[in-house]
Amino acid sequence: MKAKKIAIAGLAFAALIALVVFEPWEPRHKGKTLREWLSFYPGSPSEDELRSEALKAMHERAVPILKRRLEWEPSEFLAGLSLKYQNRIPLIVSYQQGITDPRSRAAHDLGRMGDLATNAIPQLIALTNKHDLNS
Numbered sequence: 001m002k003a004k005k006i007a008i009a010g011l012a013f014a015a016l017i018a019l020v021v022f023e024p025w026e027p028r029h030k031g032k033t034l035r036e037w038l039s040f041y042p043g044s045p046s047e048d049e050l051r052s053e054a055l056k057a058m059h060e061r062a063v064p065i066l067k068r069r070l071e072w073e074p075s076e077f078l079a080g081l082s083l084k085y086q087n088r089i090p091l092i093v094s095y096q097q098g099i100t101d102p103r104s105r106a107a108h109d110l111g112r113m114g115d116l117a118t119n120a121i122p123q124l125i126a127l128t129n130k131h132d133l134n135s
Helices: 002-022 034-039 045-057 059-070 076-084 090-096 103-128
Strands: none
Touching: 034 045, 034 059, 045 059, 045 103, 059 103
């Protein structure tokens, strides 16, 4: 009896882990998950339009994530490394060029969503009120 309870508890725990890891509830649009669309950087205006269309279709899940990306802060550790090893390490170079900074892309995406993203306006205003948008 005790072994049966342990087995049931183990299965329940495994199911919970599977739900967290695989996120079956993550919305999809045209075969891509929300996470895939958020990591997709368009190379042309038509691809940018596809990304915007996908985010609009999934706005209930996309807007909160984009709002969190607006609150991203640069790493003090990487900033220190960028001063010490300028133009030597690819990760540092991409950091210096702002490639790893999600704020501008998030603001762009929210703007393209229009009225669907009005609850992100306070974060956008706070971001534009910063003296140095690169910090």
